[in-house]
Amino acid sequence: MTKAIVVHETGGPxxxxxxxxxxxxxxxxxxxxxxxxxxxxxxxxxFRTGVYAAPKFPYVPGGEGAGVVEAVGEGVSDIAAGxxxxxxxxxxxxxxxxxxxxxxxxxxxxxxxxxTAASIMLKGMTAEYLxxxxxxxxxxxVLLFHAAAGGVGLLAGQWAKHLGATVxxxxxxPEKCELARRHGYDxxxxxxxxxxxxxxxxxxxxxxxxxxxxxxxxxxxxxxxDCLRRRGLWASxxxxxxxxxxxxVSILSQKGSLFATRPTLFSYNVTREDLLAxxxxxxxxxxSGAVKPLxxxxxxxxxxxxxxxxxEGRRTIGATVLEV
Numbered sequence: 001m002t003k004a005i006v007v008h009e010t011g012g013p014x015x016x017x018x019x020x021x022x023x024x025x026x027x028x029x030x031x032x033x034x035x036x037x038x039x040x041x042x043x044x045x046x047f048r049t050g051v052y053a054a055p056k057f058p059y060v061p062g063g064e065g066a067g068v069v070e071a072v073g074e075g076v077s078d079i080a081a082g083x084x085x086x087x088x089x090x091x092x093x094x095x096x097x098x099x100x101x102x103x104x105x106x107x108x109x110x111x112x113x114x115x116t117a118a119s120i121m122l123k124g125m126t127a128e129y130l131x132x133x134x135x136x137x138x139x140x141x142v143l144l145f146h147a148a149a150g151g152v153g154l155l156a157g158q159w160a161k162h163l164g165a166t167v168x169x170x171x172x173x174p175e176k177c178e179l180a181r182r183h184g185y186d187x188x189x190x191x192x193x194x195x196x197x198x199x200x201x202x203x204x205x206x207x208x209x210x211x212x213x214x215x216x217x218x219x220x221x222x223x224x225x226d227c228l229r230r231r232g233l234w235a236s237x238x239x240x241x242x243x244x245x246x247x248x249v250s251i252l253s254q255k256g257s258l259f260a261t262r263p264t265l266f267s268y269n270v271t272r273e274d275l276l277a278x279x280x281x282x283x284x285x286x287x288s289g290a291v292k293p294l295x296x297x298x299x300x301x302x303x304x305x306x307x308x309x310x311x312e313g314r315r316t317i318g319a320t321v322l323e324v
Contacts, residue, residue, distance in 0.1 A: 001020050001021075001022055002020075002021060002022070002023055002095065002096040002097045003018060003019065003020060003021065003095070003096050003301075003302070004018075004019065004020075004021035004023075004060045004092070004094060004095035004096065005017065005018060005019075005060060005061060005062075005094035005095070005301065005302075005304045006018075006019045006021060006058050006059070006060055007048060007054070007057065007058060007059055007060070007061055008057055008058045009057060010048065010049060010050035010054065011048070011049070012049075013048075013304075013305035013306070013308040013309050013312075014305060015048065016048070016061070016094075016304045016305040016308065018302045018304075021060065021095060023095060023096075023097040023098055023099055024099050025071065025073075025099070026071055026072060026073035026076075026099050027073050027074070027099075028073050028074040028075050029073060029074075029075050029076060029101060029102055029103065030072075030073040030076070030099050030100065030101055030102060031069050031071070031072050031073065031076060031079055031085070031099070031100060031101075031102045031105060032069070032070045032071040032072075032097060032098075032099050033065070033067040033068065033069055033070065033085060033087075033097065033098055033099075033100060033105075034067050034068050034069075034070045034096070034097050035065050035066070035067040035093070035095060035096055035097060035098060035301075035324045036066060036067045036068065036114040036115075036118075036323075036324055037065060037066050037067070037114045037115040037117070037118035037119070037321050037322070037323055037324060038062055038064070038065040038093050038094055038095075038118055038301060038321070038322040038323075038324065039062075039063075039064040039065060039088070039093075039118045039119050039120075039121060039122060039123070039319065039320075039321060039322075040062075040299075040304075040307055040308075040311060040319075040320040040321070040322055041063065041064065041122050041123070041151070042215075042238065042240050042311065043063065043122075044061050044062060044063070044094075044308070045308060045311060045312055047061060048061060048308065051239075051243070055091060059091070059092065060091070060092035060093075060094050060095050061092070061093075061094050061304075062090075062091075062092060062093030062094040062095075062322075063088055063089060063090060063091065063093060063122060064086070064087060064088035064089075064090070064093060064118060064121040064122045065086070065087060065090070065093040065098070065118050065121075066084070066085065066086040066087075066108060066114040066115075066117040066118035066121075067084075067085065067114065067324070068082065068083070068084055068085075069081050069082060069083045069084075069085055069105075070097070072102070073102075076102045078102075079102050079105060079107075083107060084107070084108040084114065084117075085105040085106060085107060085108060086105070086106055086108050086114075086117035086118060086121050086279075087100055087104045087105045087106065087121065088104070088121040088122040088125065088265070089104045089265075089266060089269075090104060094301060094304055094322065095301075096301070096324055103272050103275075104275065106275065106276060106279040108283075109283050109287060111287045112283060112286060112287065115295060115298070115321045115323070116286070116293050116295070118321055119151070119293060119295050119319035119320075119321050120155065120282060120286065120293050120319065121279075122265065123151040123152045123155055123319060124155050124282040124286070124291075124293070125265055125269065125278045125279065125282055126152050126237065126265050127152055127155045127156040127159050127282075128159075128278050128281050128282050129263065129265060129268040129269070129278065130156065130213055130235060130237065130263070131156060131159055131160055131163065132281065133268055134211075134233075134235050134261060134263050134268075135210070135211040135233050135235065137160050137163045137165045137211075138163055138164055138165065139163070139164030139165070140210075141160075141163075141164075141165040141166070141210050141211070142165065142166045142168070142204055142207070142209050142210050143160060143165055143166070143167060143168065143209055143210060143211045143212070143213065144168045144169070144170070144196075144200060144209045144211075144212045144213070144224075144227050145157060145160070145167065145168070145169045145170075145185075145212075145213045146169070146170045146212070146213065146214050146215060146216045146220055146224070147170070147171070147215050147216055147240065148169025148170055148171045148176070148177075148180035148183075148185055148188055149169075149171045149172075149176035149177070149179045149180045149317055149318075150215070150316075150318075151316075151318055151319040151320070152215065153169060153171075153180065153215075154179070154180070154183045154293075154294050154317075154318050154319075155291055155293060156213065157169060157180060157183045157184035157185045158183050158184040158290065158291040158292065159184070159285060159290070159291050160184060161184035161185075161186075162184075162285065162290040162291065166186055167184055167185050167186050167187075168185065168186065168187045168188075168189070168200060168203060168209065169185040169187070169188045169189070170188070170189045170190075170191045170196050170220075171188055171189075171190060171191070172190070172191060172192050172314065173190065173192060174190060176317065177189075177190050179317055179318075183292075183294070187199075187203050196220075196223065196227070197223050197226045197227055200227040201227075204229075207229050208227055208228050208229035208230075208232060209227050209228055209229060209232060210228075210229060210232055210233070211228075211232060211233045211234075211235060212224045212225075212227050212228055212232070212233070212234050212235065213235050213237065214234065214235065214236045214237070214238075215236075215237050215238030215239070215240060216238070216239070216240055216241050217236070217238060217239030217240060217241050217242055217243065217244050218239065218241045218242035218243060218244055218245070219241035219242070220241070221236075221244050221245070221247075222247075222251060222255075224236075225251065225252075225255045225258060226255065228255070228256065228258055229256070230256035230257060230258075231256065231257050231258065231259065232256070232258055232259070233258070233259040233260070233261065234258060234259070234260045234261070235260075235261050235263060236260065236261070236262050237262070237263055237264070293318070293319060294317065294318030294319065295318060295319050295320070295321050296316055296317035296318035296319065296320065297310060297316050297317075297318075297319075297320040297321070298320070298321050298322075298323055299320065299321075299322055299323070300322070300323055301322040301323065301324050303322075304322055307320055307322060
């Protein structure tokens with residue numbers, strides 16, 4: 001028997017309970033992984049609080065992690081016991097051991113430790129698809145990335161700079177603004193005391209940005225649209241401040257024939273080939289040193305409730321890892 005964090009009802013961090021949980025044995029196409037590190041993401045809060053419909057109760061939260069394969073099921077040929085793997089898109093990763101589909105696991109290069117791998121799977125591949133596929137960023141690109149000091153933001157800032165873009169970010173304190181500057185951002189706007197629309201217009205000399213990446217939601221809408229050039233793209237990929245209000249699509253024409261998308265990682269990494277290509281691109285930029293992941297906080301897995309309190313209270317920087 002192993003331990004896991006189990007949720008029996010929606011609510012605050014106190015509903016995250018440390019309980020016995022049998023991970024089971026791998027069936028056909030599955031692997032059993034003894035976890036070493038688990039990534040924490042804001043989507044875990046959405047499920048816990050009921051913003052997103054949770055799995056059937058009781059459930060184990062979490063969607064990404066890393067560890068060592070202990071057993072493989074029938075038909076698994078490209079992964080063996082003893083392999084180091086990382087994964088996202090699983091269900092129930094807040095656990096000491098977990099059975100997952102082999103198709104979502106990727107091999108971890110020797111140059112990347114387990115904690116780093118667990119912290120960057122969801123955030124790093126999100127940065128990958130946003131910067132390379134939602135809007136192909138290059139030397140001519142001027143972009144705005146909200147929550148620049150967050151887990152995705154710190155990775156995206158470095159990666160976008162590596163691609164040659166002019167990178168503008170927003171953050172909520174002088175300390176977070178300075179952190180973002182150290183992670184690739186050319187300009188960082190403190191939204192707690194600055195009008196980010198006015199500052200973007202000033203920085204871009206009135207042109208606006210080619211693309212705005214927005215994971216904040218309610219607090220940055222519709223102002224994000226006013227940061228775009230004509231026919232620019234608004235990529236809304238999260239809602240950490242709350243749900244967006246219903247949007248009249250005509251607002252896009254009124255503000256310059258804008259484009260809008262609500263992308264998700266799992267719509268981009270549909271096939272195993274997509275997944276491996278995304279993970280390879282991520283591991284390559286990290287291994288090269290072009291992108292340096294920041295693990296700002298580490299908690300014991302059994303202290304997941306405290307980790308959630310820190311995340312919701314915006315008391316985190318970079319990625320947060322739950323250590324097993």
